[in-house]
Amino acid sequence: xxxxxxxxxxxxxxxxxxxxxxxxxxxxxxxxxxxxxxxxxxxxxxxxxxxxxxxxxxxxxxxxxxxxxxxxxxxxxxxxxxxxxxxxxxxxxxxxxxxxxxxxxxxxxxxxxxxxxxxxxxxxxxxxxxxxxxxxxxxxxxxxxxxxxxxxxxxxxxxxxxxxxxxxxxxxxxxxxxxxxxxxxxxxxxxxxxxxxxxxxxxxxxxxxxxxxxxxxxxxxxxxxxxxxxxxxxxxxxxxxxxxxxxxxxxxxxxxxxxxxxxxxxxxxxxxxxxxxxxxxxxxxxxxxxxxxxxxxxxxxxxxxxxxxxxxxxxxxxxxxxxxxxxxxxxxxxxxxxxxxxxxxxxxxxxxxxxxxxxxxxxxxxxxxxxxxxxxxxxxxxxxxxxxxxxxxxxxxxxxxxxxxxxxxxxxxxxxxxxxxxxxxxxxxxxxxxxxxxxxx
Amino acid sequence: xxxxxxxxxxxxxxxxxxxxxxxxxxxxxxxxxxxxxxxxxxxxxxxxxxxxxxxxxxxxxxxxxxxxxxxxxxxxxxxxxxxxxxxxxxxxxxxxxxxxxxxxxxxxxxxxxxxxxxxxxxxxxxxxxxxxxxxxxxxxxxxxxxxxxxxxxxxxxxxxxxxxxxxxxxxxxxxxxxxxxxxxxxxxxxxxxxxxxxxxxxxxxxxxxxxxxxxxxxxxxxxxxxxxxxxxxxxxxxxxxxxxxxxxxxxxxxxxxxxxxxxxxxxxxxxxxxxxxxxxxxxxxxxxxxxxxxxxxxxxxxxxxxxxxxxxxxxxxxxxxxxxxxxxxxxxxxxxxxxxxxxxxxxxxxxxxxxxxxxxxxxxxxxxxxxxxxxxxxx
Numbered sequence: 001x002x003x004x005x006x007x008x009x010x011x012x013x014x015x016x017x018x019x020x021x022x023x024x025x026x027x028x029x030x031x032x033x034x035x036x037x038x039x040x041x042x043x044x045x046x047x048x049x050x051x052x053x054x055x056x057x058x059x060x061x062x063x064x065x066x067x068x069x070x071x072x073x074x075x076x077x078x079x080x081x082x083x084x085x086x087x088x089x090x091x092x093x094x095x096x097x098x099x100x101x102x103x104x105x106x107x108x109x110x111x112x113x114x115x116x117x118x119x120x121x122x123x124x125x126x127x128x129x130x131x132x133x134x135x136x137x138x139x140x141x142x143x144x145x146x147x148x149x150x151x152x153x154x155x156x157x158x159x160x161x162x163x164x165x166x167x168x169x170x171x172x173x174x175x176x177x178x179x180x181x182x183x184x185x186x187x188x189x190x191x192x193x194x195x196x197x198x199x200x201x202x203x204x205x206x207x208x209x210x211x212x213x214x215x216x217x218x219x220x221x222x223x224x225x226x227x228x229x230x231x232x233x234x235x236x237x238x239x240x241x242x243x244x245x246x247x248x249x250x251x252x253x254x255x256x257x258x259x260x261x262x263x264x265x266x267x268x269x270x271x272x273x274x275x276x277x278x279x280x281x282x283x284x285x286x287x288x289x290x291x292x293x294x295x296x297x298x299x300x301x302x303x304x305x306x307x308x309x310x311x312x313x314x315x316x317x318x319x320x321x322x323x324x325x326x327x328x329x330x331x332x333x334x335x336x337x338x339x340x341x342x343x344x345x346x347x348x349x350x351x352x353x354x355x356x357x358x359x360x361x362x363x364x365x366x367x368x369x370x371x372x373x374x375x376x377x378x379x380x381x382x383x384x385x386x387x388x389x390x391x392x393x394x395x396x397x398x399x400x401x402x403x404x405x406x407x408x409x410x411x412x413x414x415x416x417x418x419x420x421x422x423x424x425x426x427x428x429x430x431x432x433x434x435x436x437x438x439x440x441x
Numbered sequence: 442x443x444x445x446x447x448x449x450x451x452x453x454x455x456x457x458x459x460x461x462x463x464x465x466x467x468x469x470x471x472x473x474x475x476x477x478x479x480x481x482x483x484x485x486x487x488x489x490x491x492x493x494x495x496x497x498x499x500x501x502x503x504x505x506x507x508x509x510x511x512x513x514x515x516x517x518x519x520x521x522x523x524x525x526x527x528x529x530x531x532x533x534x535x536x537x538x539x540x541x542x543x544x545x546x547x548x549x550x551x552x553x554x555x556x557x558x559x560x561x562x563x564x565x566x567x568x569x570x571x572x573x574x575x576x577x578x579x580x581x582x583x584x585x586x587x588x589x590x591x592x593x594x595x596x597x598x599x600x601x602x603x604x605x606x607x608x609x610x611x612x613x614x615x616x617x618x619x620x621x622x623x624x625x626x627x628x629x630x631x632x633x634x635x636x637x638x639x640x641x642x643x644x645x646x647x648x649x650x651x652x653x654x655x656x657x658x659x660x661x662x663x664x665x666x667x668x669x670x671x672x673x674x675x676x677x678x679x680x681x682x683x684x685x686x687x688x689x690x691x692x693x694x695x696x697x698x699x700x701x702x703x704x705x706x707x708x709x710x711x712x713x714x715x716x717x718x719x720x721x722x723x724x725x726x727x728x729x730x731x732x733x734x735x736x737x738x739x740x741x742x743x744x745x746x747x748x749x750x751x752x753x754x755x756x757x758x759x760x761x762x763x764x765x766x767x768x769x770x771x772x773x774x775x776x777x778x779x780x781x782x783x784x785x786x787x788x789x790x791x792x793x794x795x796x797x798x799x800x801x802x803x804x805x806x807x808x809x810x811x812x813x814x815x816x817x818x819x820x
Contacts, residue, residue, distance in 0.1 A: 040452075100773060101770075141770075158734065159734040162563070197733060428608075
């Protein structure tokens with residue numbers, strides 16, 4: 001991909017006859033798909049495989065040759081492919097209600113199949129390899145704290161979860177060094193606990209040199225990712241949200257690798273070129289810039305193409321962010337990692353005392369995005385089975401509409417229950433919303 | 442029988458306010474009320490009102506969240522908590538945590554504070570929470586205009602330790618068959634007391650305990666003895682339904698019950714560390730978990746829920762009702778296995794899925810009656 005540099009295809013340059021996706025988006029999709037194959041290879045070789053809820057840094061797990069598989073990420077991909085069954089139904093048969101996180105219901109159903117020795121070959125992407133351990137951190141939402149306790153009913157394997165706290169972003173305290181230290185110190189202790197657990201499980205010792213290298217790579221990738229992110233502020237926006245949902249994944253799922261650094265270097269070059277050439281993802285031109293609040297509708301990403309065909313581009317979202325890079329001393333790699341997590345992720349994750357990326361309550365951070373990304377309207381997505389990303393969206397919609405006069409389209413769905421969602425109805429509502437935006441021009 | 446709390450209550454919140462008291466609301470079990478008492482502030486436990494249909498909160502809050510939190514916030518929007526001078530919102534779960542900014546935006550009290558409560562038992566968690574509590578105390582001191590001394594805090598810890606001891610003494614009155622005090626009476630006493638200065642709460646408990654000990658013993662009945670565990674129950678209709686159906690609520694594992702009172706604060710040289718350890722370690726809520734699990738799952742269940750078996754044996758429980766409020770992740774993940782664990786341990790259990798609405802109590806009634814009937818048949 002790097003050799004392809006800045007040359008754009010005819011189709012991309014013309015912006016006609018299709019939606020102008022980035023090459024990096026395609027590349028990221030390939031990387032993600034191949035990561036499942038790698039997982040199976042790793043598992044077949046008898047090496048340790050961890051099912052991980054986002055939190056434990058990949059840089060540490062890799063140090064112990066523990067392959068990290070992210071069930072929530074896998075389940076989102078299954079939702080995109082509309083292949084979440086039969087596993088969700090299995091979990092419901094066990095008594096887990098539809099109010100429980102869709103990712104986790106699917107994961108539990110899948111784990112039940114593994115426990116029963118059923119074939120998972122027909123699962124999307126060939127399924128997830130059977131784990132040898134479960135790893136999580138308490139940040140982001142309550143289910144992350146609970147799910148591995150419950151998964152152990154099916155998979156009686158060692159589990160480790162550490163406490164990870166996130167600062168109150170809208171509180172000025174969070175950028176105060178003393179407060180930052182209070183959080184970083186605590187989260188660093190969690191990482192140390194993870195290292196100890198992995199040492200016990202694998203019989204290996206932490207290789208600090210390798211960790212240092214991966215942390216340096218991660219920090220470099222963060223700088224590049226942030227620059228890519230910033231370019232989406234440009235008019236026209238050089239990359240749509242469908243691509244953005246995919247291109248952020250290497251930052252977490254393949255963190256610490258040289259290839260990830262290269263991936264973002266290439267993406268940045270591509271986006272710069274697109275900005276230079278004024279290429280829009282919307283057809284025939286970018287007319288409305290949208291902000292998306294909440295989780296994506298994984299099973300209806302085509303909605304974004306539909307919006308783009310009406311000239312509406314989702315230029316920013318409340319989920320897949322990173323914060324402005326911060327100078328970090330990498331002489332102590334574990335501490336550097338804790339600092340990187342804090343300044344790249346945690347600090348951005350919480351709003352006014354809330355959990356990560358969710359409950360965008362007083363929303364100065366959202367209002368900042370509205371201003372900086374020149375947003376014309378907001379789509380607010382309430383997910384019936386996800387409290388963390390939904391509580392507060394109604395309030396935020398009200399603030400945006402009433403206090404700032406920004407139009408908001410509220411949509412609702414289950415995370416993975418495709419039967420409970422009507423694409424036709426959503427498009428009809430999107431049409432009305434676009435008419436409203438048009439009337440305001 | 443149900444007016445034990447009213448009979449012995451000597452102050453009302455209106456009277457206390459007129460007498461110059463400041464009153465701070467607080468959510469859940471994890472707010473160390475000792476800090477408020479030391480600041481000469483009445484800690485007032487936030488509750489919902491099961492008789493009240495949610496109206497105002499519908500404009501602000503999603504329906505796909507804890508109905509009790511929605512209800513309590515609805516009360517706030519309707520002015521039920523207008524007497525409060527402040528509100529403390531610990532970060533205990535996704536729903537409660539969001540209340541911080543919503544109270545800040547809509548209710549606008551003179552003081553509001555949120556602090557983080559770790560989800561994992563660990564040395565670092567205890568240290569972290571101690572620092573969070575220190576930040577809270579500093580913020581409170583700024584509000585009241587003076588420092589809270591260790592002497593004041595130590596005295597407050599003593600008063601609340603005495604309070605928790607008295608509650609446990611009150612609970613022992615439920616051990617005889619038939620119990621000397623009903624579940625409804627206990628709940629009303631706790632709910633009333635959690636809106637009074639601790640000295641008055643203690644007096645209320647002492648008076649109620651003496652009253653119960655001295656009143657005629659209830660007629661001998663062989664009613665099933667139940668324990669209720671799970672999500673918050675703060676209205677007496679639930680226990681009334683159970684007790685009207687021919688059973689007795691003799692023990693609980695609930696936020697407005699044992700979870701708030703089944704521990705003591707051991708005073709060490711650093712009182713914030715003492716409070717941190719006591720609250721984080723002492724409160725048995727499923728939102729806090731062990732960090733490492735390597736034992737067989739059966740042993741893990743015993744470690745997580747063995748205390749319920751101890752409660753059940755100690756209070757000679759015949760069956761357990763698991764109360765699940767819809768959208769409560771912390772409890773829902775547990776309940777399938779918890780029910781099985783209780784049953785395997787010899788205690789029949791049922792799960793009630795409740796949505797905390799005025800009409801829900803009818804559904805609860807039907808299910809509880811059926812459960813009680815099966816227990817009666819077994820007996």
